[in-house]
Amino acid sequence: MVHYLDHAATTPVRRAVVEVMTRLMCDGVGNPSGAHRLARDANRILDEARDQMASALGAAPGEIVFTAGGTESDNLAVFGTLEARGGRAVCTAVEHHAILEPVESSGGQVVPVLPTGQIDLDALAEALTPDVSIVSVMLANNETGIVQPLAQVAELVRSQAPNALLHTDAVQAFSWLDVASIGRVADLVSVSAHKFGGPQGVGALVMRAGANVAPRLRGGGQERGRRSGTQNVAGIAGMAVAATETVRDRPAEILRISALRDRLADGIRESIPGVVESGVPSEWSTDEVARPGRGNQPDRRNKTANVCHVCFEGLESEALLFLLERNDVLASAAASCSSGAQEPSHVLAAMGYDRQLAFGSLRLSLGHTSTAADVDAVLNVLPEAVERLRTAELGAGMSDISAAVAVRGSVGG
């Protein structure tokens, strides 16, 4: 049995999504820009999907622009705003590359984060000069699951750069946070279907009325001229079903999944020395585990419910992932290069992590199909795999590793 703990990379497509998409493709989907009956049917499907996405995202139907995924939505937000309004883009250092690359390549400014992984609001305040036209701050980070204080960011933007648009990349957040409510402060919101049980290659950008953003794809004028190209009707219909189910199940899923995640993260911290959990204050050290009735629970309030992200001293995660896979546990470290190699994480670097420690990162992300058996499987195989790699690759004693972590102090806290 395979234990899939990489839902943050992509999560299995929901059954209802498969059913609706299969039915549409079997029956035949017209081109929604056409005039005949099949085309009108396609257009109706799109309209219904738009209504559902609007409801799920707290927007008006006319504010939903369908795209080919999170990267396109992010690029459209940044480049489209710069083209329409000029000025400069600002983002955090922990954004997905789909934001960082557009911001950096257009000469924008990258604002640092605190060791907690959250944006340095003082640095943001300094960066918010009148020429800033777009500020992009993700809702939840794709590697660590750390949630940004979007309301405080919005307040700063409104007061210091009132003409700037606020964009939030909610790609990782949508399954675990009430984006319809939290995202209301943003002018632009990106989501991607395959992160919440829809198909890959489909996404949306909320573009609030008045947030004039120039199109990146020009042509037939679909999506009210904001994104040309024949819509992926079946995919969009699938995304809408996935979004609706996600919102419906979200309150219960947050409880169920965060309980699994906490057991997973607590179990790792209890059974393996020399481990740092990102975005979780480190005063809850492994020493306290030994004490009965520990009074100091790890505080994961700033993390999405589904991510357990840890760094192990004294090993390289690509070797760890290999051993986990041999034991049918599929996970990931951080971002991957297109070559498939593990790259040092820019997110952990921005949080001040030592490069070696960052190379030992492991992201175990849960999702709608996760079960207690998945958590058990990880807790069964991980301690031995970690110990094996530490012994083999470094030859270092466990006490040395623990000492190194202790000396490093509050990294990640």
Add this chain to the structure above:
Amino acid sequence: MAEILVAMSGGVDSSVAAAMLVADGHDVTGVTLKLWGGESDSGCCSVSDVEDARRVAQQLGIDHHVFNFGDDFDKHVIAPYVEAYDEGRTPNPCIECNRHIKFDKLLRRADALGFDLIATGHHARIVTDADGFLRVSRGADSAKDQSYVLHMLDQRQLRRLMLPVGDITKERVRELAHELGLRTATKPDSQDVCFIHSDGGRRKFLGDRIPLSPAVIVNRAGQQLGSTDAVQLVTIGQRKGLGLAGNDDRNYVVDIDRRNGVVTVGPESETFDPHTELVDVAWSGTSVDGLLHIQCSAHGSRATGRLEGSRVVWDEPHRRVASGQSVVFYVGDEVVGGATAA
């Protein structure tokens, strides 16, 4: 049947090495090492080479992984390479990569992951000599022999290593690749140092990392014949590329004084030495007192000589060996030891 991790560069030799191991019934996993993040002729991140390796692995029905050893490569190959040129030595980066990356880091990784053996596509053989020692020996294809760059492997490493294509010629390697329909069958052999881009060459690579300094070029009479803006790029015995008449047989570099910025050229005869001083002499088994075949560059010819202390005494005067080059000792086809030119 053994569990074997085969290093697949995306070239034809390692592709066929993997195929031969699969055909022999082993449990084979492919791995491509990502070593260099900078520019190279194979493209950024060598994505196309990784893709070739991955596609070959798919054809063979084996798993394929990518390991990022970039930091180790920077530390053990790039930094010493730059430092050597900065200090007037001529390094062998491929040997350092083999020493520290493929047969140390990768071997330890393979151990940790539970593999019995590793394999590469080098054209060389591993033989057991009369004393029971494992030795690196020349590959079946003498023109493609790579025993020189594997000379430093010790018993522990050799026991864990397979070199499947060492027993066949390069022509046969390509035939096998064609027969199997491998996409790397006609891929050209790699020629130069993998991290040096053909556009900028060594000059740009070194110039980006260390200050290059000028020198005048004089003959033995002290007469200035020209100049160079990068004395670090000049090698003993070099004749071409100095801006002098390339066919003049008195224009061989015979001395390089980096401190004072003087390159002296002279007749070819002056580039020959009766002996060569060595450092770091190491024997793979017991030392050999008698006649040795000695090779001083990856594709160089082999000369004969004997070792006297830490110096090679050549049977015939030998072209000067640049400081920093590996000097490898053979008896017959077998590597018996090696050293570095002082």
